[in-house]
Amino acid sequence: MYSAELLDHFEHPRNPGELPEADLHTQVQNPACGDVLELAAKLEGGLIREIRFRAKGCVPAMACASAITELAMGKSIEQAATISREDIVRAVGSLPPTSGHAAQLALDGLAALLKGVA
Numbered sequence: 824m825y826s827a828e829l830l831d832h833f834e835h836p837r838n839p840g841e842l843p844e845a846d847l848h849t850q851v852q853n854p855a856c857g858d859v860l861e862l863a864a865k866l867e868g869g870l871i872r873e874i875r876f877r878a879k880g881c882v883p884a885m886a887c888a889s890a891i892t893e894l895a896m897g898k899s900i901e902q903a904a905t906i907s908r909e910d911i912v913r914a915v916g917s918l919p920p921t922s923g924h925a926a927q928l929a930l931d932g933l934a935a936l937l938k939g940v941a
Contacts, residue, residue, distance in 0.1 A: 825882065826916025832886035837893050842875040849935040853928050858884040860932040864895070866940075871895050871903055876932075883918055883925035890914035891929040900940050906933060 825833075842848075845863035852859045858880030865873040874895050878888040890911050895903045911926040912918050918926060 824919060825886075828914070828916030829883060829886045829918070832889040832915055833882050836876075836885065836889040838873075838875050838889065838896070839877065840875050841877065842873060845875075847936050847939040849932060849939060851928060851932045851935050853880075853884075853924055856880070856924060858925070858928055860884070860888050860928050862888075862891075862932045862936045864936060866900075869899050871898055871900070880928070881922070881925065883915070883922035884928055886915045887911050887918075887925040887929040888932070891933050895933060900937055903933065904937055906930070 842863035842865060846866045847864045850861040859878065861877040863875050864871050874892045876888040876892050878885050894906050894910055894914060908926045908930050911929050
C-alpha cells in the first residue's frame with residue numbers, strides 16, 4: 824500500500840520538531856481531513872539553512888512533511904518556490920490515489936512559509 828520511501832519518511836522523519844528563533848513560521852491545515860502542518864525555517868545568506876516541521880495527520884501527511892523539509896533545505900527562496908507536488912510525490916516514492924492531499928498540504932505549507940520572506 825505505501826512505498827518503502829514513504830514508510831521510511833514516516834518511521835524516521837527528517838527535521839522534525841520546533842525551531843527556536845526561526846526567521847519564518849507558518850501553520851496550514853487541510854479543512855477536509857483535519858491534517859495540520861507547521862513549518863519553521865532559519866535563513867542565512869538567502870538560503871534555507873534549517874527547516875523543521877511538526878505535523879498531525881495521516882501517515883502520508885507525516886511523510887510528505889518530512890520530505891518537503893529535505894527538498895527545501897539548502898535552497899534559496901527562489902529555488903524552494905519551484906518545488907512541485909510531483910517532486911514531493913517522487914521523494915516519498917509514491918502516494919496512494921486517495922492520499923494526494925498529503926503532498927498538497929506540504930506544498931501549501933512551503934508556499935505559506937515562503938510568503939513570510941520580505
